Amino acid sequence: MGLDAFFDAARRDTPALSTQALDRMTAQALAVQADLAAPAPVTRAARPSRLAQLLGAIGGWPAMATLATAGVAGLWIGAVPPAGLVNLAVSVGAVTGVAEDDAYLVDPLPGYTLSLDLSETQ
Amino acid sequence: MPFDDLTRLDDDALLVLYANGDPSAARILTGRLAPIVQAHAWRLLRDRAEAEDVTQEALLRLWRIAPDWRQGEAKVTTWLYRVTANLATDRIRRRRGRTVDLDTIPEPEDDRPGVEDRMQDAARADALHRALQGLPERQRQAVVLRHIEGLANPDIAEIMEIGVEAVESLVARGKRGLAAALTGHREELGYQDDD
Numbered sequence: 404m405g406l407d408a409f410f411d412a413a414r415r416d417t418p419a420l421s422t423q424a425l426d427r428m429t430a431q432a433l434a435v436q437a438d439l440a441a442p443a444p445v446t447r448a449a450r451p452s453r454l455a456q457l458l459g460a461i462g463g464w465p466a467m468a469t470l471a472t473a474g475v476a477g478l479w480i481g482a483v484p485p486a487g488l489v490n491l492a493v494s495v496g497a498v499t500g501v502a503e504d505d506a507y508l509v510d511p512l513p514g515y516t517l518s519l520d521l522s523e524t525q
Numbered sequence: 526m527p528f529d530d531l532t533r534l535d536d537d538a539l540l541v542l543y544a545n546g547d548p549s550a551a552r553i554l555t556g557r558l559a560p561i562v563q564a565h566a567w568r569l570l571r572d573r574a575e576a577e578d579v580t581q582e583a584l585l586r587l588w589r590i591a592p593d594w595r596q597g598e599a600k601v602t603t604w605l606y607r608v609t610a611n612l613a614t615d616r617i618r619r620r621r622g623r624t625v626d627l628d629t630i631p632e633p634e635d636d637r638p639g640v641e642d643r644m645q646d647a648a649r650a651d652a653l654h655r656a657l658q659g660l661p662e663r664q665r666q667a668v669v670l671r672h673i674e675g676l677a678n679p680d681i682a683e684i685m686e687i688g689v690e691a692v693e694s695l696v697a698r699g700k701r702g703l704a705a706a707l708t709g710h711r712e713e714l715g716y717q718d719d720d
Contacts, residue, residue: 406703410672412649413568420563424577428559428584432543432551435588440546 536601537594544591551588559584561602562609568673569613569665571654579612599683606674606684610666617658656706664699671696 451459458467480488531539531549536557542550562583566576583605594601657665663685670681671692678696682689 406672406700406707409649409653409703409707412646413653413673414675416643416646416650417564417567418573420560420577420580424563424580425556425559428581429552429555431581431585432555432588433548435585436543436546436548436551439544439588439592 537596540587540591540594540601541596543588544594555584558587558601558605562605565606565609565669565674566613568669569610570616571651575613575616579609579616582612583608603680603683606670606676607686610684614662614666617662652707653703656703659706660699660702664695664702667692667695668699668703672700 458464461467461470531542531547531553534542536554539550539554539557543554559580563576563580566579566583567573570576570579586608587601587605657668660668666685667681670676670684671678676684678689678692681692685692685695687695
């Protein structure tokens with residue numbers, strides 16, 4: 404149907420690659436090859452700071468914020484206990500009229516009191 | 526290995542040598558593949574500068590994947606035809622909307638014997654190129670690979686990543702489209718005596 408004549412013409416009407424273009428492409432091939440042969444630069448990961456290590460250990464800044472909030476809340480409740488908490492403590496017997504009997508009290512230095520007692524008896 | 530012996534190696538083997546740093550392999554592969562890629566790019570784009578750009582880009586991609594090339598899985602030329610067609614298609618899409626008036630392009634001066642034949646070839650090739658641009662992308666690619674590059678249908682199927690029957694269908698539909706588009710040009714292009 405005559406299309407072959409158009410295809411033949413298209414095949415013949417194809418310009419050859421210029422010498423300059425071929426040289427440029429060869430130079431590019433050699434340049435990329437040189438890049439491939441070059442060892443990749445060794446990049447050592449920077450050692451994380453102590454703060455970063457601490458944050459990493461506890462779970463990051465959100466965990467740190469939670470910890471700080473819990474600490475402040477505990478301090479606040481200890482310094483100014485809400486009335487409801489005191490009543491609850493009395494009702495369960497944790498707080499009595501005698502401070503030494505209060506269940507929540509913990510003697511951090513029992514040995515100190517003991518040594519005082521011993522020194523008084525001598 | 527001497528240069529002459531290297532030229533006898535196939536593209537796959539040369540690409541392995543290229544990745545291993547053999548500069549002769551780089552030269553042989555470029556000399557062997559660049560003209561093939563450039564011809565295909567030209568036939569799809571019909572623009573010398575663009576065809577060279579596409580060739581350079583396609584080869585650059587080949588060099589970069591050379592270390593990861595898996596021998597025996599696909600022919601290097603099959604891969605290059607695919608990449609070239611994709612790059613050319615991108616450029617054709619970008620061209621849409623910007624038209625080139627062919628009358629404004631100066632004719633090359635040439636007084637060598639056979640210049641008339643070459644001018645007629647160029648006119649026919651131009652007409653074919655315009656008709657090809659009117660085809661859907663896949664039909665255009667299949668027709669160019671089959672009838673201008675002269676590849677076999679199984680090779681085209683591999684390049685286009687479709688079945689052989691789909692290639693046959695694309696080529697047949699593409700040729701019907703071309704025949705319809707070129708009907709009006711046949712007399713002016715010297716085909717009044719055909720058929």
